[in-house]
Amino acid sequence: MKKTLMASLVALTLSGCASSQLDQPFSLTIAHINDTHAHFDASDVRLTFADNAVYTQAGGSARLLSYANQLSEQAKDQQHAFLFLHAGDAWQGTGYFKQHQGAMSADVLSRMHLDAMTLGEREFSLDNARLASFIEQVNFPVLAANLDTRQEPALSEQENLQPYVLYRFKGNKKQQVASVKEAGKYPVVAVFGLINQDLASQGANLGHLRVSDEISRAQSTVNALKEQGVNYIVALTHLGLEKDRELAQSVNGIDVIVGGHADALLGDFSDIGGTKNEPYAQSFTNPNGRGRTCVVQSGQRGQAMGKVTVTFTYDGRVSQCQGNNTLLVDSRFYRDASHNEQQRLNDAQLEQVNQHIAHSSKVAIVEEDKSLQQYIAKQYRPSLLQAYGKTIGMVPNTLNHATQPVDGKSSQVAPLVAASQWYWANTPAVQSVTGRQVDFALVSAGTPQQNIEVGVLKTGQINMGLLPSTEALSLVSLSGRQVAGVILEAINSAIAKGADGSQFPYVAGLRYEFNETSPGRGYVNNLEYQQQGQWTRLKPNQQYQVALSGFHSQDTLFDAQQVLTDRLDLAYVNGKLAAFPVARLTKNAHGKIAPDYINQPLNCQDAQVSCEAAAVAFTEYVQQVHPTLTPVTETGISLNRL
Template sequence: MNKPLAVGLLALALAGCASSQPEQPFTLTLAHINDTHSHFEPSDTRLTLNKKTVYTRIGGHPRLLSYANVLREQAAEADQPLLFLHGGDGWQGSGYFKLNEGTMNADLLSRLQLDAMVLGNHEFDLDNQRLAAFIQSVEFPVLAANLDASEDADLQAADNLTPYVLYAFKGNKKKRIDSVADAGKSPVVAVMGLVLEDMPEIASHTGQVRFAQEIATAQQTVNALKEQGVKYIVALTHLGLDRDQRLAEKVNGIDVIVGGHSHSLLGDFSNLGWAKEAPYARQFNNPDGLGQTCVVQAGKFAQAMGQVSVSFTLDGRVERCEGTNTLLADKVFYSDIRRQDKHRLPDAQQQLMAKAITELPNITQIDEDDALRAHIDEQYRPALLKAYGKVIGHVPLPLAHVRLPIANKGSQVAPLVAASQLYWVNTPEVQSITGRRVDFSLVAVGAVRNNIEPGELKEGNVNLEVLPFVNAMSLVSLTGHQMAGLLLETVNGSIGAEAHSGKLPYGAGLRYTFNETSRGRGYVARMEYLHDGQWQRIDPNARYQVALTGYHASGNDGWNTFYEAQKVATDRLDLAYVEGNLTVFPVARLGKSEQGAIEVHYQNQALDCQQSGVTCNADARAFIDYVQARRPILTALPESGVKLNRL
């Protein structure tokens, strides 16, 4: 049913005449996850329980399945409707994705028995042929109402990609239907998908797909659903929390927004030593002053599952919306993140920790699903272990990766990545090819995907987990004035009302201070670079050589200053390996396709990372070389170089 939105709405309108939904109380339970990012294995974590710091593992897909089955059993016993939804970005984030390129995701997500999933931006990380194969192979509908794939050769035939899906309920039993007329007197829930309207600026490979405005499409779809007779409408989105809240306040008729993209673990987790975020299941008034929309999201990396119960009035408005996110914990605790046998807590303390968890509303202990655990271990894990390769260094203490600095304590990993890139591009071997000395490097915090845990550091930890995106390195010059503009747009874009914190820049050989003057806005108070061992102010009129990934050098992900600086001409050089040899690809200029995707125009031979013999993992290679040559005992740098003075 992959049809342009207008065709889908016409079908709704034609079916509407015969519909008549019953006037009866209705309660719906939604279980939801988002931004799982191929974290099929559980995550190591630190918790505070009984005022004691302990370490365990949380989440992973076998644990998600176990908990989903518990919720299904509870719903069946109560004869209550239940839907299990995924808020997008199932792709990327672990070595499993690098090795299997979506096939394992399709396999395991189908085994979770989802009822629907919305497309995230990382689902466009490969190419549309492989995305189409994923969409067609999963056993649940993939949603995107504001996406038109009718002109894309690969996605236009993906009939499992649809604007919305309808489910009719008879107690706990549900049936997917084509129209309300097929439901008889059973209540019908519509789940519509909404994806980023600026997807071509964020995602790597959108092909000929067109993306419509989120708010306009949402209202248009809701109106058509209401005209058909649908009373209960869920928006499954991958927009981020701030855009979800704006959607709730700008669109009439959405009952619940189940979101993703901003990795927001909604709720107060300070009782576990974690952060306190915005409330879970917060309700927002619609513009008509009559309806309310409930907004939920469930964190990241398959660590938690959200569960929200929504009760409706007889005329179909939200009367009550309550629930929580629940962290899914293992049943064994340790005194150290390395979780060796000598660190395992004594049995008496294990029991105390388990008892503490039973008294908390936002965490539970649950075993992994045995069958799914065995399937991963037999089908996928052996290849993963083999792919991790040789040891390149050792990590004595955990290196945390957080996106936005809290009390000016930012990521410990991103500065190391930036330092590795500056080191690598200025090695004699690379300089002999480029003929350039680079002044500083930049890294978008979202390009770094994981913490680095203590113990051995292998090549695979770097190129399969920390830097999985397969990026060429780029050298390009900017003026000091342009640098100030870049910092202004990226920091404002990371802390603002429609924030996507992944665009925040860290650097090496560069440091800056940003002062917030109003919510989500501010100015660059200081910007310096390291020259001959001394920090100096950046001259607005001078030009500086910058090293960064080709993705961000093209202006993607809101780094628009780079695009504007290279529209007419550029001195940019892209670096990748051809048959194992580092090769320079000079860039002539940047442009945009009709769909708005940024295009790189090369002077001579184009860099095609999909071509046989071409390897575009220079960013990961730089980090590996840096650790081996300079930091075989890998510890955090003394400072991150980023200082945010928040209100």
């Protein structure tokens, strides 16, 4: 009896030396957001209750902060540990970012009391000096375990960019610690970051940064944390849902993956007029067959927040993982998208809406945090409203942008962008500069940067949010065979395993069928263009004039233009449209493709030059053709997947 007791005490002592975190069950609540894309203000949304449409606003930084504070208080009452995490892509997407770049993001996110953030591809859209400034200014750790900064001067000495962070919990009270030893007897949660190893192919400006394989780096990081005695491990990633699932099934020891890069808001929102997407919290078995990893993501544009509560067994394994995404809405509702006070719901109608919301776990009325709302309104909003300018159209229902037209999630935005470029290139004003009749337009899914929200549409929302790119819109002659090659290469790139879909080709004045023959591969069929109102098959050797946006790094286009091309890049110089003729394309030692101009090179960074022809095209298209902006009736795409 004494020997058994002594052995038990020795085992318990040894266990305590390794880690004291196993003394009692542990529960962790995580509030999380991702892909907020500089949506600091609330955005307009359309909801449906009992087949009746109503309009209100959702999200925004002040509302997210208010809800995060509510969840923190709930966790405190339940004696749960609590973390508030951002899974990347805080940059780009609104006029706020175009005006202030990373500075406003650093300011506002720091006021939201985040515990950690990882980096998405949008954080690499400027240059490493400005990314370094953002990381230095925020008051929370920025995490990226698979990012090697040693050869990048702008980031090599940045102390706030870390592989992981450790938080000690005394009940609900947390404190950042340097080691498990510093935590004493209290539980420690590690959060480590992972960024996409394919950032370079997504157009990220990496400089001398190097990104390593996500899976191998994740496993080595987990192993190192386990050796320190950490038993609760969260991966904060910006890889996309498919890669998160692969990570969960390929790495031992991750308890929760909080991800980003999501197009859809996970969960079933069909009862409020949304879509039924995949379940929010899914659990996957690790390769050792013993551990399990819970995977969650929230949506985009800061309209919703995810909340997951993870309960652990005595030996540190996940026993329960539960939660959901919640759309955070204002208390004011209207009968139409104008949000005119005359269209505001009366008391009886409002009561019905409130009853529906009270019985739904997917939507909540949340008032904005007054302090943050007032700060944004005073410090930043006046200059943005001035820059947004005049109203050019009305959007009756939000037009959603998704990269690939599969599973009923085709982009409603990219076909409109393609239609605008086809229309604009053939207007007399543009033809007087180019001297060309354009047969059709090709636009990559990565060209539009966001949805087009319900409500009024203003000029600045186009050039500062939807189409902020500084890449020129091009006109180029391609043979029918080359057009087919461009489309095929783009689709194969977009549907490859782990791809973000940004290369997917949307069209106007053209239609095609793609048939997948094996996973991620296939062929293009029935390639036709609209000739004098009739659909006509493209001839392999005939030349066609194409408006092109977003494919300039493609091998097929490089092969077609490296010797001789008639390409024109369109930009505005001192407010006047100008064409910049290209002689050929060249490729540097790093594989980057660039045009050699015949005369004056096009420099989109020049203060007198504007490369926003795509935004101008869309603006004029809305004003002159489509002032009530609704989806095109036919996208021209038939995609047959296995």
